[in-house]
Amino acid sequence: MNRLRNELVVYAGRLRVDPWARDIGPAWLLIRDGRFAEIAPGRTRPGEWPDTCASLDLGRAVVLPGLVDSHVHLTESGDGAGEDVSAARTVSERVELGVRNARTALRAGITTVADCGGPPEAVFEVRARASALPDCARTLVAAAPITTVRGHSWRLGGEAPDAASVRELVTRFALAGADFIKVMASGGGTPGAPPWEPSFPEESLRVAVETAASLGRPLKVHCLSAGSMRTAVAAGVTLIEHGKFRTAAEDGGGFDAAVAYLLAKTGTVICPTLSVGHHVLAAPPEVSGDAAALWRRRHPYDLEDFRHLVESGVRMVSGTDAGWRFTPFDALPGELRMMAGAGMANREALAAATIDAAAALGMGDRIGRIAPGYQADFIAADADPVDDLTALDRLHAVARDGQVVR
Template identity: 35%
Template sequence: MLITATRMLTGPAGRVTTDGAVLVRGATIAAAGPRAEVARLADPGEPVSDHPGATLLPGLVNGHVHLSLDASPDPVGGLRAAGAEALEADMTERAARLVRAGITTVRDLGDRGGAALRLRARIAGGEVPGPRLLTSGAPLTPPGGHCWFFGGEVADERAALDAVRRHAEAGVDLIKVVASGGHLTAGAARMWESQFSAAELRRIVGEAHRLGLPVAVHAHGTESIAAAVDAGVDTIEHCTWMDGSGRLERRDDVAARMAARGIAACCTTCGPDWRGTLASRGPRETRETYGRLAWMAECGVPLLPGTDAGVSQSGFDGMTGLLELYHWLGFSTARVLELATTGAARLIGLGATTGLIAPGFDADLLVVDGDPLADLGALRRVRLVVARGRVSTPAGDVAAGHPAP
């Protein structure tokens, strides 16, 4: 299949090809560049999907989703009430929504009963549409701790290490540890309170790394963030920087250690609701609430965009609202697009596989109407999505859900 568009953003930021084209063979990009050059490599009768006035770019990467949650006012209640069969059907539908919105890779950081592992296999095998799925299995948490409802409770350090090994044997892509409390779990630790000691985190991370698995740590409190950094985790989820009373406590020394060690912040609480905060509280308070993104960028901390899709009011239809927040905070549109594609792929360990439009990379592609470099809102106007060579949104003569020729 030959895909052409008025402009092509190959990644990283600043690489723009006018009148660009991509030649897809199976699940892989065979060629990419100016239309005239790439078209010469196409076979006679090659299916063509042409998009005048549109932009072709790498598929988006969402660093933090929960396919098992329904984004309702009570997502935990919905999960607890769902039977296994209904849950898997719902997760399948949510995965389809993600890919239709242009998201071709996600990390699912809260599974129950291995449902995400089974869905990962079905997507990879072409049975159902969806993004490339990296899953952590059930997050590790103390008994009754935040996110206990996923089934990952561990009573002590030995149980935690055993859980890491069981997850590895099951085939997860990463380990998630809930190092602080959170707002979803009634009666558990408060958001800023730590749930594991620094020593426990070090041993959990060490065991996961020994087994070749990266570690994502949920941490709102500054104390838990510092412990996670010292433990050598790979990403810190939320990374809210709360002190012992719930107020903001951004520590330059901890951020500097994150930057030096390449530990990414996936600030999922900076979601699409930011415009409501702006309207009700004004620019100053909105910057205080979400400004840690700009502060961490200034400190050199890698940033991984993620929406927390599945929690209340965070749907699966896209992540443009989050990306627009980055832009409002002062990030250029080119930088924002890089963060959500090339940069995100690298931070989750897939930098040699996806996030770039280049020969040999997976055919994870997005075509949008207009120019997202001029207006990130163009990302909402999806014309075509290709996830590992499979077309998930109809365009022209190409049928949705069918593999590319």
């Protein structure tokens, strides 16, 4: 890891400023105070640039924006430990775990992560620590997910019995410094809160939408059933986490074309988190236990439902749910390959992890592309991921805010 510098000059053998750029060629990047200051195409370093600052020659590597994982849980372990184990951890233990996980993410080229729910006292401290450590991913946090009484993830501290309580929690978390707000519109993996059961009524979700907007905070809403998505969209939600079609039968029969049409018509964005099932099935059987049988049924249907959503024109951003079940914090490159294998073009999947993810988080003017004024987050691969997404597994350099960590 290099020492802190105010200026850095980087030579890119091929520069991809964003996934939609059609021509990539050699370029020079001048980074000043953690941001891209100037970009000069060509092989010749501009003569007027300072010649006393540090430089990094990336040869023929393809340099592109750092990746964004829009859905992680930094204070969870990703080793299959249940909620009881997680709840028993102290705040200090959760913070140390969160910092380690943010470090793992950055080394994988994930320069920004969005923590979608944890104990507020822990996740705020993780964000502060990660911000001060150049080898950790930039961390955005939601505080505790807002859920019904004994709803999904209720132990994290976000129970709300009614619309007034929803408003109070959204306000409290935003004023405490949450970067965005997370609400559970359906059950999930918490015992007693099955995913096919909707949580909040439309009125409560509308209160969350309006309060978050009034406080300038993006709102992410967890939906694992067609009914919960229908209610969320009716309430004005525009960013849905997971976007699954779970039913009590778990037979894959829950896909609803009318809901897919509604999502596409309203421009609602889905963060699909396909990695969860993949990593449950990749875990050793003696570790995954009963979860493996459940996800052997679910995962193929999730991939097929994702394909139908893409074909319907639903917009996607990338997120892995890292920390939940067996999902590791370096899973995003694999998530993008699953998205591409289930209906998206490579270019679209890469956009879902850069410019589109940044926009959904309200940071489209700061991260997600290489341009003057943007945070100097970049990765360097041996090939262009638009042609070969496996290139994201072969990184030669990773930098957050101009600080090179590998």
